[in-house]
Amino acid sequence: MNRHGWKIFLALVFTLCGAILMAKYKIKPLEPRRAAEYAAHQDFQNIVIGAFAAISEEAVLTLFDSKKIYEKKVLPILVVIENNNSFPIHVQDRTVFLVLNDGTNVPAMPMGEAFLRTVLRKPLSSYGTHPGVMIGRMRNRHRDMYEDFEHKSFGERLIAPHDSDYGVLFFPRPSEEEMQNLRLYLPEVEDVSSSQELIFFEFELKP
Secondary structure (H helix, E strand, O other), rough: HHHHHHHHHHHHHHHHHHHHHOOOOOOOOOOOOOOHHHEEEEEEEEEEEEEOOOOOOHOOOOOOOOOOHHHHOOEEEEEEEEOOOOEEEEEEEHOOOOOOOEEEEEEEOHHHHOOOOOOOOOOOOOOOOOHEEEHHHHHHHHHHHHHHHHHEEEOOOEOOOOOEEEEEEEEEEOOOOOOOOEEEEEEEEOOOOOOOEOOEEEEEEEO
């Protein structure tokens, strides 16, 4: 290869490397507001729960650095909970539901499933490999994205007295018709000191 050819080759290499670096996933910090500052919130039983539903692609990109989340019909919802009681409370993502326009309750999906839906080319059901194995493989290929999902995921929260916490819940994104009057339903908020569940929370997910 002559000198001119090498220059072209090196220019292509640098261009490719630059494109790869630009395409690298960037972790965006979460900076939640106070729960009552969200249009969608409920103040009840000395607990304030606020929510931000990332329904549009633009909204998704305020939470995560991937439009694939929107394209693969995953709906992230940031939830902020303030506990103004003298006892700790316990909330798990698997006990939180979306209530659709027709009254259907849709459970939150595990963080790992939301991650796989985002990064896989085909639906998860079309693969014969166990989801746990798939997560291990794809986590290595998309490490920053996986760590971001894992860190921001609501998961399971124990909120101390007069304290607050937050995290992201993941749901399959409903159709436009189903999203009319969309609501968030938390039927199992537990008073840890007595092991008793409080009265359920349910409120509209206003934009």
